[in-house]
Amino acid sequence: MSRNFNDANDKEYKIGILGGTFDPIHNGHLMIAESAKKEYNLSKIILIPTGVSYMKTNVTDSFLRYEMVKLAAADLDGYEVSDIEIQREGNTYTCDTIAYFKETFPNAQLHFIIGTDSLFSLEKWRNVGYILSNCTILCATRPGEHETDIIKSRETEKANELSRKFNAKIKFIHCTPMDISSTDIRTFRKKNPDSDVHDLELPAAVADYINRQDLYDAKTEKIHTLLKEDLKPKRLKHTFGVVDTAVILAKKWGCNLENARLAALLHDCAKYLDTDVKCSLCAKYNVAISDIEKNNPELLHAKAGALLAYEKYGIQNNEILSAIFYHTTGKPDMSLLEQIIFVSDYIEPGRTHSDKLPQYRQLVLEDLNYITAAILRDTVKYLKKQADKDILIDPQTNKTYEYYKKFLNKKE
Numbered sequence: 292m293s294r295n296f297n298d299a300n301d302k303e304y305k306i307g308i309l310g311g312t313f314d315p316i317h318n319g320h321l322m323i324a325e326s327a328k329k330e331y332n333l334s335k336i337i338l339i340p341t342g343v344s345y346m347k348t349n350v351t352d353s354f355l356r357y358e359m360v361k362l363a364a365a366d367l368d369g370y371e372v373s374d375i376e377i378q379r380e381g382n383t384y385t386c387d388t389i390a391y392f393k394e395t396f397p398n399a400q401l402h403f404i405i406g407t408d409s410l411f412s413l414e415k416w417r418n419v420g421y422i423l424s425n426c427t428i429l430c431a432t433r434p435g436e437h438e439t440d441i442i443k444s445r446e447t448e449k450a451n452e453l454s455r456k457f458n459a460k461i462k463f464i465h466c467t468p469m470d471i472s473s474t475d476i477r478t479f480r481k482k483n484p485d486s487d488v489h490d491l492e493l494p495a496a497v498a499d500y501i502n503r504q505d506l507y508d509a510k511t512e513k514i515h516t517l518l519k520e521d522l523k524p525k526r527l528k529h530t531f532g533v534v535d536t537a538v539i540l541a542k543k544w545g546c547n548l549e550n551a552r553l554a555a556l557l558h559d560c561a562k563y564l565d566t567d568v569k570c571s572l573c574a575k576y577n578v579a580i581s582d583i584e585k586n587n588p589e590l591l592h593a594k595a596g597a598l599l600a601y602e603k604y605g606i607q608n609n610e611i612l613s614a615i616f617y618h619t620t621g622k623p624d625m626s627l628l629e630q631i632i633f634v635s636d637y638i639e640p641g642r643t644h645s646d647k648l649p650q651y652r653q654l655v656l657e658d659l660n661y662i663t664a665a666i667l668r669d670t671v672k673y674l675k676k677q678a679d680k681d682i683l684i685d686p687q688t689n690k691t692y693e694y695y696k697k698f699l700n701k702k703e
């Protein structure tokens with residue numbers, strides 16, 4: 292009888308490693324992992340999205356691919372996701388990944404899951420000898436490849452050859468792979484932007500995420516490319532978090548989803564502009580700069596952001612521009628979109644600045660006005676505590692707080 296070992300120090304503990312670009316992860320990947328897990332009695336599977344350099348824009352940003360893999364793994368038993376290759380960004384070598392897991396789980400048996408293509412290119416991999424002496428290779432096959440005896444024997448022959456040369460342990464995963472690829476999914480989505488991604492072979496949570504972020508859409512990809520010129524990786528992550536929250540809130544509270552997504556995507560686009568660039572943008576469009584903004588040019592990224600969204604990103608919708616314009620200070624009686632961006636900016640999943648955030652993330656689905664008021668109360672309190680005398684509260688922030696105060700009640 293087979294049993295799984297739960298202790299990673301046990302010599303029988305078997306780990307399956309499946310790396311990939313996962314752009315996006317789909318049911319075909321999970322089917323291979325699951326087949327390998329069952330057939331070889333693996334205790335756990337570690338999914339590893341490949342790192343890709345930040346400026347390479349023909350692949351979806353690493354953070355988004357990582358989020359999708361986490362969503363795919365969340366409901367599965369015995370799955371983990373590792374960001375080790377994403378952290379390394381760019382040049383990722385399997386030998387380094389294997390070395391890392393060898394060190395983390397010195398006693399475990401590592402199983403590296405590959406496709407047939409990789410079986411034939413394996414020999415060219417960096418430090419292939421090291422890889423093959425430290426893990427078993429589990430090779431999955433693509434549909435059609437086992438159809439003739441000739442192809443079948445080529446695979447077996449290759450496996451035998453590698454076994455002889457490197458003393459490798461190469462085994463086949465006996466499953467019927469699904470006829471699906473990430474490329475097909477991306478292409479289908481581009482050609483049919485209005486179709487439902489839930490009809491594709493994707494885990495439901497991944498399909499939801501693709502919808503919320505509007506991935507694999509030409510317009511979205513254009514904005515992502517431009518944003519990478521304006522934002523650093525950390526700020527882009529925050530931005531994607533704001534998009535995710537804003538779209539969830541837009542759905543919940545009946546706001547236009549496309550507007551919520553665009554306003555969220557662009558809300559911090561001017562975050563890294565030099566002060567003089569922000570000031571000249573404001574001058575060009577006759578936007579007044581208050582004394583407090585003169586002293587805290589950081590605050591100006593909201594106003595300048597709206598102007599940059601108009602100028603560089605071609606956004607002409609006033610509701611979107613206004614949500615960007617007021618996202619830092621808010622304003623009395625905000626529109627639903629303005630309020631959603633203001634709130635999402637504060638509570639997106641990547642934020643950790645307050646212990647109250649988990650509670651706010653729940654309550655916001657019940658009472659948007661209350662959370663708006665609570666955020667303003669916390670922000671005013673935080674700003675008052677700052678020892679730095681230059682940090683003054685913008686009158687606009689105060690006005691907003693005065694307006695929303697009435698929604699505070701005894702919920703906390």
Ligand code: DGI
Pocket residue numbers: 529559562587590593618619620636670674681682683684685686688689
């Ligand atoms: O751009 P983000 O960091 O994502 O978020 P944001 O645009 O809300 O800016 C947050 C910062 O702005 C935070 O440190 C608090 C600060 N802030 C908000 N209202 C005021 C303010 N700073 C000053 N000086 N005065 C304000 O009224």
Ligand code: FE
Pocket residue numbers: 558559592593618619
């Ligand atoms: Fe901001």
Ligand code: FE
Pocket residue numbers: 529533558559636
């Ligand atoms: Fe922000």
